[in-house]
Amino acid sequence: MAHVTLIGNLRQYTGDVTELHIEAGTIRQLFRKLGEMFPELAPHLEEGLAVAIDGQIYQDALLEPIGDDAEVHILPQIAGG
Amino acid sequence: MQERVKKPQFDVVGTRPIRPDGVDKVTGRAKYGADLKMAGQLVGKVLRSPHAHARIKSIDTSKAAAMPGVKAIVTAGDFPKQASEFVPAGEGVVNYRDISNNVIARDKVLYEGHAVAAVAALNEKTAIAALDAIKVEYEVLPHVIDEIEAIKPGAPILHDDMITIGMTPPPTKASNIAKRVEFNLGDTAKGFAEADLIVEREFKTKAVHQGYIEPHACLASSSEDGSAELWVTTQGHWVVRAYCAKLLNWDIGKIRVTSSEIGGGFGGKTVVYLEPLALLLSKKSRRPVKMVMSREEVFKASGPTSGGTVKVKMGVKKDGRITAAEGEITLQAGAFQGSPVQPACMCAFANYDLENVKVTGYDVVSNRPKVAAYRAPGGPISTYGVESVVDEIAEKLGMCPIELRLKNAAKEGTRAAYGPKFGPVGLVECLEAAKDSDHWKAPLGPNQGRGVAAGFWFNIGGETTVSLQLNEDGTLTLMAGTPDIGGLRASLCMMAAEELKVDVSKIRPIIADTSSLGYNFLTGGSRSTFSSGMATVEAARSIVKQACGRAAKLWDIPEEAVTFEDGMIRPAGENAGKHKPMHLSDIAKVAGKTGGAIVGYAAISAQGAAPSFGVHIADTEVDPGTGKVTVTRYTAIQDAGKAIHPAYVEGQYQGGAVQGIGWALNEEYIYGADGKLQNAGFLDYRIPVASDLPMIDTVIIEVPNPRHPYGVRGIGETPIVPPMAAIGASVRRSSGVRFFELPMSPPKVLKAMKAAGKA
Numbered sequence: 001m002a003h004v005t006l007i008g009n010l011r012q013y014t015g016d017v018t019e020l021h022i023e024a025g026t027i028r029q030l031f032r033k034l035g036e037m038f039p040e041l042a043p044h045l046e047e048g049l050a051v052a053i054d055g056q057i058y059q060d061a062l063l064e065p066i067g068d069d070a071e072v073h074i075l076p077q078i079a080g081g
Numbered sequence: 082m083q084e085r086v087k088k089p090q091f092d093v094v095g096t097r098p099i100r101p102d103g104v105d106k107v108t109g110r111a112k113y114g115a116d117l118k119m120a121g122q123l124v125g126k127v128l129r130s131p132h133a134h135a136r137i138k139s140i141d142t143s144k145a146a147a148m149p150g151v152k153a154i155v156t157a158g159d160f161p162k163q164a165s166e167f168v169p170a171g172e173g174v175v176n177y178r179d180i181s182n183n184v185i186a187r188d189k190v191l192y193e194g195h196a197v198a199a200v201a202a203l204n205e206k207t208a209i210a211a212l213d214a215i216k217v218e219y220e221v222l223p224h225v226i227d228e229i230e231a232i233k234p235g236a237p238i239l240h241d242d243m244i245t246i247g248m249t250p251p252p253t254k255a256s257n258i259a260k261r262v263e264f265n266l267g268d269t270a271k272g273f274a275e276a277d278l279i280v281e282r283e284f285k286t287k288a289v290h291q292g293y294i295e296p297h298a299c300l301a302s303s304s305e306d307g308s309a310e311l312w313v314t315t316q317g318h319w320v321v322r323a324y325c326a327k328l329l330n331w332d333i334g335k336i337r338v339t340s341s342e343i344g345g346g347f348g349g350k351t352v353v354y355l356e357p358l359a360l361l362l363s364k365k366s367r368r369p370v371k372m373v374m375s376r377e378e379v380f381k382a383s384g385p386t387s388g389g390t391v392k393v394k395m396g397v398k399k400d401g402r403i404t405a406a407e408g409e410i411t412l413q414a415g416a417f418q419g420s421p422v423q424p425a426c427m428c429a430f431a432n433y434d435l436e437n438v439k440v441t442g443y444d445v446v447s448n449r450p451k452v453a454a455y456r457a458p459g460g461p462i463s464t465y466g467v468e469s470v471v472d473e474i475a476e477k478l479g480m481c482p483i484e485l486r487l488k489n490a491a492k493e494g495t496r497a498a499y500g501p502k503f504g505p506v507g508l509v510e511c512l513e514a515a516k517d518s519d520h521w522k523a524p525l526g527p528n529q530g531r532g533v534a535a536g537f538w539f540n541i542g543g544e545t546t547v548s549l550q551l552n553e554d555g556t557l558t559l560m561a562g563t564p565d566i567g568g569l570r571a572s573l574c575m576m577a578a579e580e581l582k583v584d585v586s587k588i589r590p591i592i593a594d595t596s597s598l599g600y601n602f603l604t605g606g607s608r609s610t611f612s613s614g615m616a617t618v619e620a621a622r623s624i625v626k627q628a629c630g631r632a633a634k635l636w637d638i639p640e641e642a643v644t645f646e647d648g649m650i651r652p653a654g655e656n657a658g659k660h661k662p663m664h665l666s667d668i669a670k671v672a673g674k675t676g677g678a679i680v681g682y683a684a685i686s687a688q689g690a691a692p693s694f695g696v697h698i699a700d701t702e703v704d705p706g707t708g709k710v711t712v713t714r715y716t717a718i719q720d721a722g723k724a725i726h727p728a729y730v731e732g733q734y735q736g737g738a739v740q741g742i743g744w745a746l747n748e749e750y751i752y753g754a755d756g757k758l759q760n761a762g763f764l765d766y767r768i769p770v771a772s773d774l775p776m777i778d779t780v781i782i783e784v785p786n787p788r789h790p791y792g793v794r795g796i797g798e799t800p801i802v803p804p805m806a807a808i809g810a811s812v813r814r815s816s817g818v819r820f821f822e823l824p825m826s827p828p829k830v831l832k833a834m835k836a837a838g839k840a
Contacts, residue, residue, distance in 0.1 A: 007500045008262055008423070009247040047167055048174040052501035056788070058688050059541060073500035076262075076423045077174075078539045080606025080798055081291075081348020081454035 002066050004030065007075040013041035027051050028062040030072065048077040093579040094791055097728045100571040101590055102342070111342045114298030114314030115373045122300065123152055123201040125355070125362050125372035126208040128215050129382060130190035130197055133224035133448040133756025134237060137188060137217060140198060145214035150207035153365035154215070155358060156198045157187040161330045165242070179417040181328050183451050184357050190219070191239055191416035192448050193757045194381030196354075201362040201370045224448040224756040228413045229390055231257040231447040239416060239446045259418030260444040264426050266498050272405025272437030276396025280473050284466040285822040286805070287749035288388040288413060291455045292740070292768045295344025296379045301359035302369040308335040309360055316346040316564055317603020321356055322595050328357045336360075339594040340564045347740070348454030349384055351605050380761035384453020385750060387412040387420045391466035393429075401480050401488045405437040406430050406498075410463050412444060415451035420444045424539070425459025427499040428802070429467050431537040432486070432508060432694065434495040448756050454605060456737060457538045457798035461744065461805055465823070468534040468806030473819065482533050482810065483516045483696075491537075491694070507720025507784035508535060508694035514780050515696045520716045529702045529713060530814025536695050536802025540795030541606035542687030546599035547616035549577060549681040551624055553673065555666025557583070559617065560593040562601030563609040567736075567797060568729030572610045573617045575725055576791065580621035581665060582648025599684045607795025610725060611786075612687035618790045620681030628668040631675045636660045689788025693796055695719035697738060697803040701811040705840040708831025710746055710812055712773075717803075718780040722794030727781060734800045735777040741804025743769045747824050 001021040011018050017038070024030035030051070035042030050059045052073040058064045059077055066072060105111040142154045163178040181187075185196045198215050202208035223237040230236060238255050245252050247261035273279060299313035309331070315321050318338040326333040343350065355372040363370040374383065389412040396405045408429045414420035422442035429440050440463075475482035490508045497503060515521055515533060525531060548560040561573055570590035578585040602608070625645045632650045633640040638660075644653040649662040672679050700714035717734040724730040747767040751759040760766045785792025805823060813819045816830060817839040834840035 005500055008264060009260075012247065012249060055502040055504050056689065057501065057539065059543065060686055061688050064688065071502070075500055076427070078424060078427075078541055078606065079454065079458070080538070080541060080608070080795075081351070081456040081458050 002030070002070045002072045004072045004074065007073055010041065010044065010074060013044060014038045024066050026062065026066060027058065027064050030066060050075050050077045091579055092582065093575045093585055094723065094725050095727065097726060098571065098575065098585050100568055101574060102565065102570055113295050113344050114341045117300045117312045117341060119300060119302060119369040122369040122371050123203060123366055124205045124208045125199055125201045125359050125370045126205070126212055127196045127358065127378070128198040128200070128212045129378070130186065130193060130195040132190055132219055132221050133193050134222040135190050135219035136222060137186060137190060137197065138220055139218045141216040142198060144216070145200060145211040148207065148211050148214060150203040151200060151211045152203070152368060153201040153362045154198060155361050155365065157185045159361060160185060160328060163328070177327050180324060180353070183417055184328060184354060192450050194378065194450060195416070196382065199358040199362060201366045201368070225257070226447055226449060226752045226756055228388065228411050228445040228447055231445050232443070239448065243418070243446065257446045258443050259414060259446060262423050262426055262442045264440045264499050266435065266496065267437035269405045269407050269437045269439045273396045275398070275404045277399045278474065278477060279394065279396045280470050280477065281394040282466070282470055282473070282821060284391040284393070284469065286388050286391070286462050286465060287823055288385045288449065289744050289748040289750070290380055290385040290766065291347040291349035293345030293347060293349055296374040296376060297350070297354055297383055298373040299356050299359050300369060300371045301356070301363040303360055303364035305367065307331070309363070311336065311338045311356060311360060312341055313338060313356055314341045314343050314350060316343065316350045316566065316605055318564070319562065319595050319601050320351065320603045321353055324353045325357050325360055329360060337594055337596040340592055343564050343566055346566055347456050348458060348605060351603050352384065352453050354383055376763065377761045380766065381758055382450055384415065384451055386455035386458065387414065387452050387462065388750070389413060389462045391463055393466040393470045395470050395474060397474055397478065399478065401478055401485045403433055403435055403489045406435055408440040408463060408467065410440065410442045412442070412459065412462065413449060413452065414444050414446050415449045416446060417451045418444055418446055420452055421454065421459030425463040428460035428537055429463035430498045432491055432535045433489045434491050435498060438498040440498060456740065456801040460536065460538055460798070460802045461741060464536050464802050465805040465809070468803065469809050472532065472534070472806065472810040472813070483512055486535055487512050504691060505784055505787065506692055506694055507782045510782045510784055511694055511696040511718045511720060514718050514782060515698055518698065518716060518780065520698050520714060520778065525700065526702070528705060528815055529700060530811045531698065531700050532807045532810025532814065533696065533698050534803040534806035534810060536799050537692060538607060538798040538802060539692050540611065540690040541608045542612045542690045543602040543608055544600050545612040545616045545687050546601055546684040547613055547620045548598060549617065549620040549624060551665060551669050551672065551679040553669055555587070555664070555669040557588040559588055559590040560598055561590065561613045562593055562598045563604040563613045564592055566604055567733055568726055569604070569609050569613065572725040572729065573613055576614050576617045577621045580618055581624065583665060607693070607797040608690065611690055611789060611793050611795050614725065614793055615687050615789060616683040616685050619683035619685065623681035623683070624679055627679045628665055631668050631672065632663055634675060635671070689786070691722060691786035691788060691794045693720050693722070693794045693799045695799045695803055697807040699804065699807040699811040701808060701815045703812065703816040703830065705834060708827040708829070708834060708840070710825055710830060712742055712775060712808070714775050716778040716780065717800055718782060719796060719799055720782040720784050720794060721796045722786040722789065723783055723792035724781050725791065725793060730781055730796055731779040733797045734779045737797070737800025738777050738804050739769050739774060741801045742774065742808060745805040745808035745823055745825060747826055749824050
């Protein structure tokens with residue numbers, strides 16, 4: 001199971017839960033399960049988030065695989081100038 | 082010029098060929114936004130608010146509309162109302178209601194220069210006369226400019242429905258704080274309790290403009306059939322297309338956007354201002370409409386970056402190990418929410434391997450133009466505070482500031498304050514290069530000082546499409562969709578040439594329009610050489626595969642029995658030597674007779690971007706009689722992963738450093754008590770010019786990004802992150818005074834030196 005950490009303001013939609021273990025094969029599956037667990041979080045998963053899997057940050061990559069025991073961080077999307 | 086580049090492993094990558102767009106640029110042939118012309122075009126002009134904050138009671142355009150030569154007028158009433166909702170739009174999330182209301186004010190004007198109406202007329206004189214004839218009745222409201230004043234009780238509220246996001250419990254009243262964000266790691270109270278020394282400081286930075294030389298400009302031609310063409314200077318024409326389609330409620334597929342050459346953007350050309358106005362004026366007038374901002378309009382109505390207030394507290398052991406760090410960052414968003422406070426918080430302590438860190442940020446609206454991205458948005462502001470405190474800690478501990486940083490530097494495996502662990506990164510290599518540099522060891526003269534600071538930026542990938550055509554004579558045409566700001570076309574051609582083993586001059590690149598290529602996210606986030614480079618390599622490899630397939634058919638051997646080596650297509654295995662090797666140009670000649678044109682095409686969502694760290698060394702000399710600070714020597718050191726065209730990498734390092742020097746020493750938005758900008762021109766808003774500066778020396782570090790075929794990292798943003806703190810540390814030593822507010826302009830420096838008995 002992936003070790004998932006929610007970064008920044010997301011905790012306000014999860015009742016202050018910031019760390020949990022989730023079985024998910026892809027980012028899309030992870031978002032779907034998080035949305036089921038925390039309905040208030042669901043709409044925000046569509047809004048400009050990035051996902052770091054074992055340190056590598058992915059953006060707009062719903063189909064990216066998540067390995068067993070991966071360390072996953074959900075954090076604000078990053079842009080630039 | 083020092084260069085720490087590994088022994089070349091490539092034929093083309095890492096060399097310095099002449100850029101393919103160079104001749105047209107130096108001869109004046111290149112077409113920038115304002116150079117485009119169409120038969121019958123009208124001149125579009127914008128009526129702007131004279132007030133910092135006012136309610137629009139009425140707009141009467143009747144007199145202007147009746148004037149001879151006036152062909153169309155638009156106000157907010159001509160645009161569909163947008164719902165207030167945050168939707169993904171490439172560069173994070175956007176609120177289209179805010180974008181629409183920024184393009185043209187609907188109920189209130191929120192800053193001096195806010196667009197109120199736009200006119201298209203036969204010529205500029207008539208258009209300006211028409212603007213004068215539009216009667217707007219305002220109810221002037223109290224205004225607030227400073228971000229700290231804006232969050233005080235009783236401050237004028239800009240948006241009655243703005244309830245702060247990120248507060249627990251949520252507030253019940255509207256305020257000017259759009260959002261609160263927080264990032265935590267470890268236990269800072271425990272970390273501070275372990276510290277032998279704690280330094281706590283507050284810093285202030287001013288809003289500064291990206292300062293691109295080319296103003297915003299576009300030419301729109303809308304047809305009666307609902308289609309439209311737009312030529313525009315932009316960092317992302319697909320993004321312009323999407324924004325315009327949404328704001329006008331037009332079909333995306335009916336708008337074709339072509340990016341002109343771009344005379345600088347630095348993040349400021351990632352949004353829309355004139356474009357929706359020009360498209361609608363063209364539709365109403367049935368004529369092409371050209372709009373060009375004046376420099377005054379650029380300053381007053383296009384996004385600068387935030388000014389802000391940065392509080393930093395750091396604790397260290399006597400040996401220099403940092404035990405805890407806290408930051409509080411309050412940034413101006415301008416009139417609509419969306420400052421770069423989030424990346425500012427995430428960048429703040431990214432240089433360091435910290436167990437205990439907490440950063441809080443506030444996004445604050447005030448009566449200023451809406452901020453736009455500017456090179457590493459938010460990073461330079463928070464890093465200025467943090468790196469200045471690190472310098473003070475080094476001074477108080479009696480440690481070399483580079484050694485202090487080396488002791489705490491982020492490296493592979495370090496967990497960033499924003500969560501993930503870093504992969505391979507080059508901060509330690511940059512610091513070692515700084516320590517070993519001639520610059521760091523050189524003696525200083527009277528009234529001179531030396532400072533050092535480090536910086537970081539994440540870098541991104543994103544949606545990217547490239548097409549590479551093998552022409553019938555063996556030359557190639559490369560189509561990319563990320564506007565070329567810093568030498569992209571040259572770098573892409575080099576990567577294609579590297580793959581195909583052809584002369585780079587045989588590849589002609591263009592930046593394709595939105596109807597000629599698949600989607601491309603904008604040039605920003607230091608992504609274009611990384612992302613378009615990945616797509617180019619994929620497209621080139623597709624050409625090789627197709628060419629080998631054609632050769633196999635011509636030789637009547639299996640495709641697997643054909644190899645591509647040293648630029649030649651050869652039969653391999655048991656067929657080796659049985660057929661004469663062929664060059665790509667040989668295949669190109671017969672492509673039409675063996676299956677049709679050979680085109681490599683790659684449409685990707687580039688992932689695997691890697692951060693870039695940099696270290697800058699600055700020498701300054703202070704004139705104790707005037708307070709003027711002169712930069713006498715400057716070195717920018719940065720990890721590029723792999724420098725495709727080292728001259729353009731050096732150019733990015735130099736450009737970022739110079740913009741940071743301007744931010745540190747002179748640039749600032751100055752407002753009067755009336756809420757009006759006092760210095761909306763390059764005479765009064767002083768950006769550094771060549772005669773102000775020494776040669777900016779550069780050192781390219783190459784710690785390859787394992788996720789890019791050649792190891793590329795984005796490099797365009799990091800170089801603006803360290804300069805303000807490096808200059809601040811240098812001025813501390815050259816003047817004897819430590820400054821906590823930017824810019825360190827002569828009057829401020831002289832006053833502080835006199836107060837300290839140093840002048």
